[in-house]
Amino acid sequence: MTHRILVKGATIITMNANRDVFETGDVLIEENLIKSIGPEIENPQEATKVISGKGKVALPGLINLHNHAAMTLFRSYADDLPLMEWLEKRILPAEAKLTGHDVYWGTSLALLEMLKGGTTTFVDMYYHMDDVAQACVDSGIRAVLSHGIVGINSILGNKTLKGAKEFAQKWHNTGNGRITTMLGPHAPYTCPPDFLRKVLKETEHMDTPFHIHLAETRNEMNDSLKNYQKTPVALMEEVGLFERQVLAAHCVHVTEEDMDILSKRKIGIAHNPGSNLKLGSGIAPIVKLLEKEALVGLGTDGAASNNNLDMFEEIRLSSLMQKGYHGDPTLLSVEDALSLATRRGSGALQVGDIGVLREGAKADLILMDFEKPHLQPSDNPLANIVYSASSNDVDTVIVDGNLLVEHGRCLTLDEEKIYFEVSKSAKRLRV
Amino acid sequence: MTHRILVKGATIITMNANRDVFETGDVLIEENLIKSIGPEIENPQEATKVISGKGKVALPGLINLHNHAAMTLFRSYADDLPLMEWLEKRILPAEAKLTGHDVYWGTSLALLEMLKGGTTTFVDMYYHMDDVAQACVDSGIRAVLSHGIVGINSILGNKTLKGAKEFAQKWHNTGNGRITTMLGPHAPYTCPPDFLRKVLKETEHMDTPFHIHLAETRNEMNDSLKNYQKTPVALMEEVGLFERQVLAAHCVHVTEEDMDILSKRKIGIAHNPGSNLKLGSGIAPIVKLLEKEALVGLGTDGAASNNNLDMFEEIRLSSLMQKGYHGDPTLLSVEDALSLATRRGSGALQVGDIGVLREGAKADLILMDFEKPHLQPSDNPLANIVYSASSNDVDTVIVDGNLLVEHGRCLTLDEEKIYFEVSKSAKRLRV
Numbered sequence: 096m097t098h099r100i101l102v103k104g105a106t107i108i109t110m111n112a113n114r115d116v117f118e119t120g121d122v123l124i125e126e127n128l129i130k131s132i133g134p135e136i137e138n139p140q141e142a143t144k145v146i147s148g149k150g151k152v153a154l155p156g157l158i159n160l161h162n163h164a165a166m167t168l169f170r171s172y173a174d175d176l177p178l179m180e181w182l183e184k185r186i187l188p189a190e191a192k193l194t195g196h197d198v199y200w201g202t203s204l205a206l207l208e209m210l211k212g213g214t215t216t217f218v219d220m221y222y223h224m225d226d227v228a229q230a231c232v233d234s235g236i237r238a239v240l241s242h243g244i245v246g247i248n249s250i251l252g253n254k255t256l257k258g259a260k261e262f263a264q265k266w267h268n269t270g271n272g273r274i275t276t277m278l279g280p281h282a283p284y285t286c287p288p289d290f291l292r293k294v295l296k297e298t299e300h301m302d303t304p305f306h307i308h309l310a311e312t313r314n315e316m317n318d319s320l321k322n323y324q325k326t327p328v329a330l331m332e333e334v335g336l337f338e339r340q341v342l343a344a345h346c347v348h349v350t351e352e353d354m355d356i357l358s359k360r361k362i363g364i365a366h367n368p369g370s371n372l373k374l375g376s377g378i379a380p381i382v383k384l385l386e387k388e389a390l391v392g393l394g395t396d397g398a399a400s401n402n403n404l405d406m407f408e409e410i411r412l413s414s415l416m417q418k419g420y421h422g423d424p425t426l427l428s429v430e431d432a433l434s435l436a437t438r439r440g441s442g443a444l445q446v447g448d449i450g451v452l453r454e455g456a457k458a459d460l461i462l463m464d465f466e467k468p469h470l471q472p473s474d475n476p477l478a479n480i481v482y483s484a485s486s487n488d489v490d491t492v493i494v495d496g497n498l499l500v501e502h503g504r505c506l507t508l509d510e511e512k513i514y515f516e517v518s519k520s521a522k523r524l525r526v
Numbered sequence: 527m528t529h530r531i532l533v534k535g536a537t538i539i540t541m542n543a544n545r546d547v548f549e550t551g552d553v554l555i556e557e558n559l560i561k562s563i564g565p566e567i568e569n570p571q572e573a574t575k576v577i578s579g580k581g582k583v584a585l586p587g588l589i590n591l592h593n594h595a596a597m598t599l600f601r602s603y604a605d606d607l608p609l610m611e612w613l614e615k616r617i618l619p620a621e622a623k624l625t626g627h628d629v630y631w632g633t634s635l636a637l638l639e640m641l642k643g644g645t646t647t648f649v650d651m652y653y654h655m656d657d658v659a660q661a662c663v664d665s666g667i668r669a670v671l672s673h674g675i676v677g678i679n680s681i682l683g684n685k686t687l688k689g690a691k692e693f694a695q696k697w698h699n700t701g702n703g704r705i706t707t708m709l710g711p712h713a714p715y716t717c718p719p720d721f722l723r724k725v726l727k728e729t730e731h732m733d734t735p736f737h738i739h740l741a742e743t744r745n746e747m748n749d750s751l752k753n754y755q756k757t758p759v760a761l762m763e764e765v766g767l768f769e770r771q772v773l774a775a776h777c778v779h780v781t782e783e784d785m786d787i788l789s790k791r792k793i794g795i796a797h798n799p800g801s802n803l804k805l806g807s808g809i810a811p812i813v814k815l816l817e818k819e820a821l822v823g824l825g826t827d828g829a830a831s832n833n834n835l836d837m838f839e840e841i842r843l844s845s846l847m848q849k850g851y852h853g854d855p856t857l858l859s860v861e862d863a864l865s866l867a868t869r870r871g872s873g874a875l876q877v878g879d880i881g882v883l884r885e886g887a888k889a890d891l892i893l894m895d896f897e898k899p900h901l902q903p904s905d906n907p908l909a910n911i912v913y914s915a916s917s918n919d920v921d922t923v924i925v926d927g928n929l930l931v932e933h934g935r936c937l938t939l940d941e942e943k944i945y946f947e948v949s950k951s952a953k954r955l956r957v
Contacts, residue, residue, distance in 0.1 A: 204899055373846055474602075521903040
């Protein structure tokens with residue numbers, strides 16, 4: 096029997112380029128695709144399941160462009176510290192003790208939080224990636240995964256490059272196509288130019304995209320200028336990275352020329368406003384990047400620097416930061432802000448079939464319960480979502496046509512077990 | 527029979543000056559006060575009600591120092607607009623149509639949101655204040671209320687001053703002492719110096735404190751310098767306002783000398799980070815104000831400029847903004863940030879018996895449910911609250927010894943009725 100879900104009578108925010116909103120509408124899902132969508136679907140084919148949209152608002156599942164999911168293990172473990180102390184005294188020593196078992200359960204906690212909070216696709220870079228991928232398959236989420244590559248010495252460089260290549264090939268297009276892969280050179284300052292050239296050469300037969308941290312801090316910018324007489328972005332252009340498909344996280348410290356390069360080369364940019372503020376990295380020039388038609392989307396970064404994985408907070412912060420910093424309340428409107436987590440997120444990944452509700456797109460959608468005091472009155476649902484909502488307002492989550500969250504309860508993951516395992520791992524890892 | 531509530535086996539964050547945290551502890555409430563608190567209360571007197579603290583974290587009820595509660599009626603009605611267009615084209619015309627009935631229900635919606643979100647005390651300035659006060663009494667919340675005074679012409683000036691005085695006297699110490707009052711001269715730019723002097727003179731027999739908007743925008747600063755050759759803060763000092771007890775909202779645009787005046791005069795400061803960002807007003811110098819031992823607390827401002835009334839967001843934003851803007855992740859630590867909404871909030875109001883859990887304080891406390899993915903692992907509850915929690919995580923709310931919210935359900939307010947009435951009013955008011 097064909098698997099069909101009918102969402103009936105919800106307010107629908109399509110996030111398509113026309114900005115179509117249906118005050119009351121239906122969505123028919125067939126297998127893993129949206130079969131039809133509109134004000135009312137007449138005589139729909141028999142549905143396996145009908146979901147009432149009364150009092151609810153449907154929108155595309157959110158896309159989290161940058162995460163290190165397993166770092167939920169280090170949530171609230173290293174706050175209010177200088178960046179180097181955060182990294183060297185807390186995070187690196189704890190990470191050195193990580194096992195695949197820890198990573199499986201830390202990732203599962205992140206998946207539980209993301210799914211319940213309306214994130215249907217996320218991008219990850221970490222280690223023990225087989226365990227990350229397995230957790231993703233088990234949860235039903237859509238994921239773009241990369242194994243970190245670090246070239247600070249040749250032993251580590253060779254090992255991580257080999258691991259990254261093997262992982263990218265082994266897991267690409269698994270989990271019914273929900274899992275795809277990238278290669279993850281960590282950052283320009285951990286992957287020097289010669290090493291990066293080697294990475295590019297050894298992977299030239301693969302059409303796997305790259306995920307990299309880029310221009311995150313003032314220090315990174317200054318060191319790059321000192322060591323290479325080039326900004327991090329210009330250095331990546333010179334090395335040839337941008338001839339491949341790239342998703343770059345952060346891009347806080349970029350010059351006018353850097354922004355032109357990022358735009359011209361169609362580099363996906365994962366903006367992480369919460370993490371950038373919390374680590375004191377700065378405020379990325381998102382308004383200018385959007386003016387230059389750069390491919391900007393939104394991410395949370397890992398829970399060690401955010402500390403939650405609530406994309407609604409990032410949507411809101413992205414707008415508030417630009418308005419407040421530039422002293423202009425008209426910047427980054429509700430449509431712009433929500434598009435970063437939906438339509439523009441898929442643009443940054445260079446896939447067209449998620450992040451928007453339309454016929455033929457992947458059936459990744461969420462329903463938000465608007466019968467909450469902070470979401471009333473409800474006549475402007477887009478503004479309510481951007482300026483008032485949180486992940487707790489998500490009622491229903493469908494990924495690839497599968498119902499994963501129903502009335503706020505995750506159907507695929509065992510909450511109690513996850514809390515138990517994570518608590519046990521955290522106790523061992525945190526010194 | 528004596529009314530006693532025992533909270534048993536919760537993690538307790540006292541927010542006292544010693545920063546005492548009990549990993550597992552009890553709180554015994556008798557009538558409207560905390561009778562005892564500690565790791566374990568032996569043989570407590572018989573309790574009317576026992577609340578299990580298992581998996582929960584207790585902390586003082588949050589104090590929202592600045593609101594216009596009824597403006598929930600204008601939530602998501604005027605976003606992404608220049609300040610003057612926001613005010614003159616949207617807010618003022620809609621406010622002109624407000625009735626006491628609208629204000630009662632708009633305020634009730636705000637009270638429902640605040641109570642469910644862990645706010646136990648709030649400060650308000652608005653009109654139709656009898657209706658605001660009645661809604662507060664009906665809900666059980668603790669409130670500090672002021673009737674706005676606007677002196678842009680003598681008719682309005684006389685009318686609002688009279689209204690404010692009458693309101694302050696009529697409602698002070700009502701609702702079992704939960705309602706207290708202030709006088710609300712709106713702002714220096716709507717209350718010129720001569721009018722303010724008249725206000726001070728006509729109220730010199732009252733010991734009622736003042737609530738005023740102060741130094742919110744760059745324009746206010748520039749106009750004040752142009753018209754009076756003084757900053758707004760220096761002007762208020764000259765006029766004599768600061769010889770009275772004052773709570774000043776915003777204080778974004780202040781000079782070094784202004785900060786010294788605010789500190790020396792022990793002026794309460796309501797910092798509203800979300801509203802200041804959203805309206806493009808700027809970033810208040812909170813770190814410096816705290817260094818100068820100024821009395822800073824935290825507010826949401828009204829829902830037309832925030833747009834929710836979630837104090838956890840303001841706590842988090844207050845810290846993130848300072849870290850991000852100054853490029854220093856060590857600024858405004860978790861204890862500092864949470865103190866703004868608790869202990870320091872009561873300091874700004876110059877009352878000592880709320881905002882902290884200790885024997886003899888008012889029994890205003892909340893319990894947060896930590897069995898949520900974004901609050902795990904839970905070994906650092908203070909950091910989880912500041913960097914991960916939201917109003918949706920509040921399970922139990924007690925104000926003045928009365929249980930007002932239980933398992934997330936408000937016991938004193940009728941949600942359905944509020945949504946219905948607010949939706950009806952909003953439809954009429956929004957043009």
